[in-house]
Structure formats: structure tokens, C-alpha cells
Amino acid sequence: MENPFAHLLPSAMQILTLSGARFVLLLGIILFFGSVGGRIFQKLKIPQVVGYIVVGILLGVSGTWVLGPETVAALNPVSTIALSLIGFLVGAELKIDVIKKYGKQFVGILLGESITPFFVVGILTGGAAFVATRKLPYSVALGLLLGAICAATAPAATTDVLREYRTKGPLTTTILGIVAMDDAVALMLYAVAATISAPLLGGNGISLTAQLGAIAYDILGSVIIGLGFGFVLSLILRHTMDDDGRVLGFSLGILFLSTGICDLLGLDHMLSAMFIGFFMTNFAQKKTRPLFKLVERFTPPVYVLFFVTVGAKLNVWILTPFFALIVLLYVGGRTLGKTIGARLGARLTHAPKTVHKWLPFCLLSQAGVAIGLSIAAGNDFPDSIGPQIMLIITATTFIVQILGPICVKYGVSKAGEVGLNVTEEDIIRKSLVRDITAGNVPVCQATSYTIVNENEQIGTLIRSFTEHENMNYEVRGKDGLLTGQISLARIKDAMHIGAFAEMMPAFELMEKPSAVCTPQTPLPEAYQLFAEHDTEAICIVDAQRKPLGILEKYTVDHYIHTKIVELEHRLEQIK
Numbered sequence: 001m002e003n004p005f006a007h008l009l010p011s012a013m014q015i016l017t018l019s020g021a022r023f024v025l026l027l028g029i030i031l032f033f034g035s036v037g038g039r040i041f042q043k044l045k046i047p048q049v050v051g052y053i054v055v056g057i058l059l060g061v062s063g064t065w066v067l068g069p070e071t072v073a074a075l076n077p078v079s080t081i082a083l084s085l086i087g088f089l090v091g092a093e094l095k096i097d098v099i100k101k102y103g104k105q106f107v108g109i110l111l112g113e114s115i116t117p118f119f120v121v122g123i124l125t126g127g128a129a130f131v132a133t134r135k136l137p138y139s140v141a142l143g144l145l146l147g148a149i150c151a152a153t154a155p156a157a158t159t160d161v162l163r164e165y166r167t168k169g170p171l172t173t174t175i176l177g178i179v180a181m182d183d184a185v186a187l188m189l190y191a192v193a194a195t196i197s198a199p200l201l202g203g204n205g206i207s208l209t210a211q212l213g214a215i216a217y218d219i220l221g222s223v224i225i226g227l228g229f230g231f232v233l234s235l236i237l238r239h240t241m242d243d244d245g246r247v248l249g250f251s252l253g254i255l256f257l258s259t260g261i262c263d264l265l266g267l268d269h270m271l272s273a274m275f276i277g278f279f280m281t282n283f284a285q286k287k288t289r290p291l292f293k294l295v296e297r298f299t300p301p302v303y304v305l306f307f308v309t310v311g312a313k314l315n316v317w318i319l320t321p322f323f324a325l326i327v328l329l330y331v332g333g334r335t336l337g338k339t340i341g342a343r344l345g346a347r348l349t350h351a352p353k354t355v356h357k358w359l360p361f362c363l364l365s366q367a368g369v370a371i372g373l374s375i376a377a378g379n380d381f382p383d384s385i386g387p388q389i390m391l392i393i394t395a396t397t398f399i400v401q402i403l404g405p406i407c408v409k410y411g412v413s414k415a416g417e418v419g420l421n422v423t424e425e426d427i428i429r430k431s432l433v434r435d436i437t438a439g440n441v442p443v444c445q446a447t448s449y450t451i452v453n454e455n456e457q458i459g460t461l462i463r464s465f466t467e468h469e470n471m472n473y474e475v476r477g478k479d480g481l482l483t484g485q486i487s488l489a490r491i492k493d494a495m496h497i498g499a500f501a502e503m504m505p506a507f508e509l510m511e512k513p514s515a516v517c518t519p520q521t522p523l524p525e526a527y528q529l530f531a532e533h534d535t536e537a538i539c540i541v542d543a544q545r546k547p548l549g550i551l552e553k554y555t556v557d558h559y560i561h562t563k564i565v566e567l568e569h570r571l572e573q574i575k
Helices: 006-021 023-043 048-059 069-074 076-092 096-133 136-149 155-164 170-200 208-237 244-265 269-282 291-313 321-348 353-362 368-380 386-414 424-430 458-467 488-497 499-503 523-532 553-573
Strands: 451-453 472-476 482-487 537-541 547-552
Touching: 023 048, 023 291, 048 155, 048 291, 048 386, 069 076, 069 291, 076 155, 076 170, 076 244, 076 269, 076 291, 096 136, 096 170, 096 321, 096 353, 136 170, 136 321, 136 368, 136 386, 155 170, 155 291, 155 386, 170 208, 170 353, 170 368, 170 386, 208 244, 208 269, 244 269, 244 291, 269 291, 291 386, 321 353, 321 386, 353 386, 368 386, 424 523, 424 553, 451 547, 472 537, 472 547, 482 488, 482 537, 523 537, 523 553, 547 553
Parallel strands: 451 472
Antiparallel strands: 472 482, 537 547
């Protein structure tokens, strides 16, 4: 009996051969040096994805050849997984209420930023090719195909920057909507361009009906599979949300099943994954929504592997002067076309000013679909224009993959959306005790209303309680070191003995500090101290145990809530 999976064996054997010799070592090299590169570029205020790609270039065919073509080919499953994860997380952002609110805006901008560069790039590259070759059919075909391919925008590098800088707002929403949909426009433009180009290049005509039928099959099939798997995942997770490990296992399992089936059927696995995320965020029970955070925690090493291999594929030494000119015209024309089209669409649909002004900076990245279409051109026109198009798209991808993420960061920063996609958990994780303020005064600054001497009379503390919001005091001894703490509840108990209580010194009422921390203590550790010692107040001391203030739980909660309100207020002001 013939093996039904025989067509999978070459890639599988390639991976097994590589793993036997050096697969684990290469994974270690990619993850380690990719992470180092990302961190270095992050320190330079450049998006970390650029660092990943640069490391890939140095390790790949443009550099040391540590990652040669065969090795990169063996790592193709990593790219497939990464794109599926990206699609899934993009789908999570496509909420129906957002689509209803921005739907008209999305469509207007999408058509503008896709179709305008089609004409600009087509005219520039086709015109330059005619001047250089004097071959009109060749030049028209080159312009049409490059114009169609340039419409696509790579979601991977773009969404990685948005995630890295925790962006939120109308510009971020528009970016996610556009990069999720403009690949479909690029596919349709390519179908038209390929149909017109075939007779110009002397080949057999490619049926437009067949081309559009294939596109319809790809899109509809991917959507149906994605929605179906999303429904299955929602049913499974109804009864497993109490176990994070199991939730992650089921989520990744469904995602990879969808990806594998789409690859076997020749469908778009990224689109399918996007609709799994779309279904889960719109139709699944609310309690299943935390799965997106779990999946997002799984993605960083996969993204490192993906972008390093993207860089490793880029060969920057293969351009002739003519093709270098075409590359420059392609990049310049695509940038100009995206800018004009995006701003025209934003103006016609009355999009917010931030979208109109800064969206063009966020649509420059190019990768997966553009490279895929260039490969399709290589297959459709192998003896004429195909190899040249593959060369041009490879070179332009190198340029825009480096510049694109930097421009995305610039755009969202200028729009004021960086750091707005923050939760209470994010604020807690990134804060120290010294960051907490009470009445705009850091709690770790020594003040007369949080620190008292051990001989100070209780009557003084009672009057202080009427003037300040704090409910606890630190008590210091004659040596200036912490000796205890006093709570309002403790003073209330003492008042039962009458007016004499006001004459009592602080040391007679103080208790041993239940817990202490320093200004450098991370806030998560402070919350852990609150829970472990069942207390509402923690004494803050320096390295010599000198009291610096009191950390009260309600003050911390109020600080965090205030930060969230400030972020929401900033978000409302973005226009």
C-alpha cells in the first residue's frame, strides 16, 4: 500500500538529518545570538525585530553561512508556526464592535493603501525597464506584477513592534485591521496582473476565472476551517480554564492542527489562525479570553527563530546596477504609494488625525505574502520575468524589513499610543516600592506623619490621624532605627482606658513590624508580603534599617487604579 504521507518525507528527512548532526546546536545559536541582537537594538531604541533580522543576515547567506539555504529550509516549520501565532493574536484584536465602528474607515484606507502603490510602482518600474531595455511587453509585465506584489504588508514585523511597545489607540486598531486584510487585495491584484502579463510575455494565457477561483477557494476555505476550529476550541476550554498548562496545550494543539490541515489543502494557514482568534474573542465565553495571554507568553522564542531565519534568507550581494535601480524605484514608489493612498483613504473616511498623519509610517514592512507572490511569479513565468521578480522582491524585502519596524515605532510614538496597552498586572510587575505615591509624595520619603519617635505621645498621633490619610506609623528608637509600628486600630483599643491614653508614649502601644521592605523591593514581592503576613501595612527601611515610610495596601491599590485611569484618559484624548 502506498504511503499517503509520502509527499511529506523529503522535508521530514531533511529535518531528521539536520537534527542528528547539529539541529539542537543551531537552535541554540539562533535563539542566543538572536536574543542578544534584539536586546542590543532595544538598548539603542530600535525595535528588537530589527536586531533579530540583522543577526540572521550575519548568520545567513549574506554573512557567515552558518545558516545556509538547506538549514533555513529545514527550519521552515518554525516560520509556519510563527505566522500562525501572529495570525491568531491579530484575530484576537478584530472585535466585532471595533469592526462596526471602524469598518468604513478600514475599507477606505485598505483600498487606498493597496491600489495606489500598485499604480505608482507599476509606472515607475515599468517605465525604468522600458528605458533600459526598450522592450514594451516585458516592461509592462514587470510593472504590473511588481505593482501587484507591493500591495501586501507584512503583519509579522509590524505586530511585533506593537506588542513590544504595548501600543493602544485608533492608529494601532487601524494598523491591525489593515495588515490583516490587505494581503487578500494583493492576491487579487496579482491574479489580474498575471492574466494580463501572460500573453505579453509569449506564454499561454492564464485564465482570470481560474485565478479568481483559486483565490476564492483559498480565502473561503481558510475562513471556514478557522471558524470551525475556533468553535471546537471554545467548547474544549469551557471546562479546562482552571489549568493554564492544559489551556495552552489545547490552544496550541488546535492552532497547529488548523495550520497543518491548511498546508495539506493548499490554504492560507495564517488567515485560518486569524479566524480562530476572531471566533474566540467574539463568540467564546468571556472566561476563555485569558488564553490569548497564555499563547502570547509562548511566542517570544518562536519569533526570534522566525525573524533570524527571515534575515538568513536575504542575499544582499546578488544585484546588478539595473536591478538595483528597479529595487530603489520599487521601495520609493511603494512608500510614496502607501503614503498617498493611506492618507487619501483616511481623509475620505474621516479617520482620526493621528491615523491620517502617522499610518503611512506603519505600512512599509514586506515579507511573507510578497515573497510568496514572487515565488508564484517564478513558477508562472520561469523562462522570462519570474527569476528577476524573485530577485527584486528578495532585495526589497531586505530593505523594508530593516526600515519598516523602525518606522512603525516612530509612527506609534508620534501618535502617542506607546505604553497605553497596559493592565494592572503590567503596572505591578514593572513598579518598585519607591514608585508608589500618596498625595503625590513617594511613600518611601521620611515624613513627620508616617514616622514617629518611640517617646512621642499618643495624643500627637491622634491629631495626626485627623490631618492625614495614613492608617499606620513607623516607630524609630533613639538610635534612629526601626523598632516597631502602630496602627489606628491599636490606638482605638488604647482609648478605652480614658484620657490617660493620650499621655502614653508610642513604644507602649507599638507592635513588632509584621514585614519590612526597601524602596527597591518590586511591587509583586510587596503584594506577596501583604498576603504572607496577613497585613495591610509594611514598614519601609533602608539598608541600615532606618525607617523611610509606611507602605499601606490601600495606597498601593489606589496608585495602580490612578495609573489605569491616567492611561484611559490619555487614550480618550488621542484624535
